[in-house]
Amino acid sequence: MSLYEFCVMLYDSNFGTSLRESQLMFPIVEGIHVLGLAASVGAIVLLDLRLTGLGIRSATPSQIMRQLKPWYITGFAVMFITGILLFWAEAEKCYRSPTFRWKLVFLVLAGINAAYYEVKYVPKMDSWNGQAALPSGAKLVGWCSLIFWTLVVGFGRWTAYGLK
Amino acid sequence: MREICQFLDTSWLAEAVRASTWAFALLEVIHLIGITLMLGTLCVLDLRLMGMGMKAQTVSEVAEDTHPWTLGGLILATSSGVILAISEALRLYDSPPFTLKMILFLAAVIFTYAFQRRMTKSTGPTGAAKFSAVLSLVLWFGVGFAGRAIAFY
Numbered sequence: 013m014s015l016y017e018f019c020v021m022l023y024d025s026n027f028g029t030s031l032r033e034s035q036l037m038f039p040i041v042e043g044i045h046v047l048g049l050a051a052s053v054g055a056i057v058l059l060d061l062r063l064t065g066l067g068i069r070s071a072t073p074s075q076i077m078r079q080l081k082p083w084y085i086t087g088f089a090v091m092f093i094t095g096i097l098l099f100w101a102e103a104e105k106c107y108r109s110p111t112f113r114w115k116l117v118f119l120v121l122a123g124i125n126a127a128y129y130e131v132k133y134v135p136k137m138d139s140w141n142g143q144a145a146l147p148s149g150a151k152l153v154g155w156c157s158l159i160f161w162t163l164v165v166g167f168g169r170w171t172a173y174g175l176k
Numbered sequence: 177m178r179e180i181c182q183f184l185d186t187s188w189l190a191e192a193v194r195a196s197t198w199a200f201a202l203l204e205v206i207h208l209i210g211i212t213l214m215l216g217t218l219c220v221l222d223l224r225l226m227g228m229g230m231k232a233q234t235v236s237e238v239a240e241d242t243h244p245w246t247l248g249g250l251i252l253a254t255s256s257g258v259i260l261a262i263s264e265a266l267r268l269y270d271s272p273p274f275t276l277k278m279i280l281f282l283a284a285v286i287f288t289y290a291f292q293r294r295m296t297k298s299t300g301p302t303g304a305a306k307f308s309a310v311l312s313l314v315l316w317f318g319v320g321f322a323g324r325a326i327a328f329y
Binding site: 035038039042043046047049050051052053054055056057058061067068069070071075076079080082083162165166168169170173174 | 213324
């Protein structure tokens with residue numbers, strides 16, 4: 013089965029069809045996806061702003077990460093589950109959407125960037141407390157995260173606008 | 177009111193947005209990026225007011241650090257939103273979710289700036305601070321849901 017056939021199968025499935033055609037459920041799931049995304053990406057941005065030195069100076073990166081991590085995970089889980097449901101309902105259209113592909117590319121890049129930070133910098137974060145300057149690599153991770161997430165949100169919104 | 181919408185709907189700005197292939201989608205993208213910046217930073221402040229996050233910082237520290245970004249997001253979302261609304265003013269005149277969104281938006285802005293910012297001066301998670309955080313979340317998420325509903329109904 014090709015990827016396209018798989019998408020058609022999802023699209024034509026009972027679940028996919030009924031979600032897509034539901035007057036109430038589809039807007040609700042999409043609303044949760046968009047607003048869950050806005051809330052959790054916005055909270056991730058807080059750490060990025062601190063890493064890049066643009067703001068949030070009263071907290072250290074490790075304080076922000078430790079205190080907001082449960083919310084990052086909750087928010088990401090909400091986005092991911094509702095995102096899967098939306099893809100299920102619109103799989104065939106998503107397959108043909110160039111903006112959806114870009115969204116996935118930047119989502120993967122954001123994931124790799126976060127994993128890199130987790131491995132390379134999270135174990136060292138506590139030693140930064142009280143230090144003025146952060147390692148330039150950590151700063152770069154912050155900038156990459158800001159750019160990738162902005163593009164994920166942007167291409168995501170464009171996908172919803174352009175699906176046909 | 178209908179005449180104002182008629183006027184806006186036929187203005188050069190509305191014509192320009194409708195004539196362009198990308199303008200509307202691009203404005204929607206900017207609108208959502210503004211919302212993301214605003215809602216995310218506001219949620220963190222509300223979590224702090226509820227005593228559910230960022231407790232190593234004081235309420236006023238979190239409020240001061242997040243406020244420029246919340247305001248920046250609000251300005252980005254509002255300015256793109258005004259142009260979006262002008263470009264389809266007549267359709268929105270008849271849209272119940274848009275009316276609801278505007279009512280909730282006004283209530284949310286007034287609540288945030290006239291009442292909630294006072295809570296950020298207090299020290300601990302008082303009952304009033306917690307209540308203000310819950311109300312803030314309800315109002316702003318209400319604005320968001322009503323906004324998303326405009327496209328569907």
